[in-house]
Amino acid sequence: MYINGFRGRFGVEPICAVLTEHGLKIAPSTYYAHLACPVSPAVLDEAYLVNALVTLHRANFGVYGVRKMWHLMAREGFEVGRDQVARLMRIGRVTGPVRGRHRTRTTFRDPSAPRHPDLVNRNWAGPSRPDQLWVADFSYVWTVAGFVYVSFVTDVYSRRILGWRVSASKETSLVSAALQQTLFTRRRTESRSRQPD
Numbered sequence: 001m002y003i004n005g006f007r008g009r010f011g012v013e014p015i016c017a018v019l020t021e022h023g024l025k026i027a028p029s030t031y032y033a034h035l036a037c038p039v040s041p042a043v044l045d046e047a048y049l050v051n052a053l054v055t056l057h058r059a060n061f062g063v064y065g066v067r068k069m070w071h072l073m074a075r076e077g078f079e080v081g082r083d084q085v086a087r088l089m090r091i092g093r094v095t096g097p098v099r100g101r102h103r104t105r106t107t108f109r110d111p112s113a114p115r116h117p118d119l120v121n122r123n124w125a126g127p128s129r130p131d132q133l134w135v136a137d138f139s140y141v142w143t144v145a146g147f148v149y150v151s152f153v154t155d156v157y158s159r160r161i162l163g164w165r166v167s168a169s170k171e172t173s174l175v176s177a178a179l180q181q182t183l184f185t186r187r188r189t190e191s192r193s194r195q196p197d
Contacts, residue, residue, distance in 0.1 A: 002015075003015050003016070003026075003031055012028050012031055012032075013028050016028050016031065046088070046091075049078065049080065049088055050088050050091050050092045051092075052073075052076075052078065053069065053073065053085070053088045053089065053092055053094070054092040054094055056069070056072055056073065056076065057069060057089075057092070057094045060072070062094065063096060063097055064096050065095070065096025065097070066082065066085055066086045066089060066096070067082070068096070069085050069089065069096075070082045070085040073085060120133060124156055126156075127156050127157035128157070129157060130155050130157050130158050130160075131155060131157075131186065132156070132157060133155070133156040133157065134153050134154065134155055134156065134162070134182065135153070135154055135156055136151065136152070136153045136154075136175070136178070136179070137151070137152055137154070138150070138151045138170070138174075138175060140170075141166075148166050148167065148168055149166070149167050149168070149169065149170045149174060150164065150165070150166050151164065151165050151167075151174045151175045151177075151178040152164035152165075152178055153178050153179060153181075153182040162181070162182040162185045162186065163177075163178040163179060163180070163181030163182030163183075163184075163185060164178050164181065165177040165178045165181070
């Protein structure tokens with residue numbers, strides 16, 4: 001548009017040379033090719049739609065996928081179909097959150113490692129009082145700061161977590177600290193129950 005407005009006064013080549021000097025590289029051949037094959041109204045409308053979609057996507061923190069963007073575009077007065085919104089998002093290179101793409105692997109199975117036996121035969125209803133059976137678990141949890149590893153010990157009868165620890169690394173001390181807390185919790189409970197009234 002700018003070249004069209006001033007080409008009669010300055011000429012196409014000098015305008016392109018000045019624009020190139022200022023960081024906007026446009027060759028005269030590009031301008032003439034554009035004149036030979038102008039942008040159709042449909043392509044221009046699509047470009048405006050992509051621009052509007054990208055603006056709305058950014059205004060909503062970039063977390064909307066196709067379905068939510070389709071509803072949002074309709075609320076904003078754009079008459080577009082769901083498949084068209086998906087195509088416009090591909091053109092604008094915007095996506096919603098993708099669940100399950102990035103997985104953290106905490107263990108690598110070693111087929112040659114010994115398998116420890118199940119000493120309680122998964123008899124979770126077996127204990128008739130507290131402290132007959134404790135079970136421990138080790139897992140990971142996503143937090144705002146990233147993945148952290150969690151170890152805890154649970155009393156099967158009461159379903160109470162007796163000891164737990166959280167760490168940024170999966171080391172032996174994480175598990176042993178949870179067990180130490182469990183033993184401390186039970187000693188403290190026993191000492192309170194022995195105190196006279």
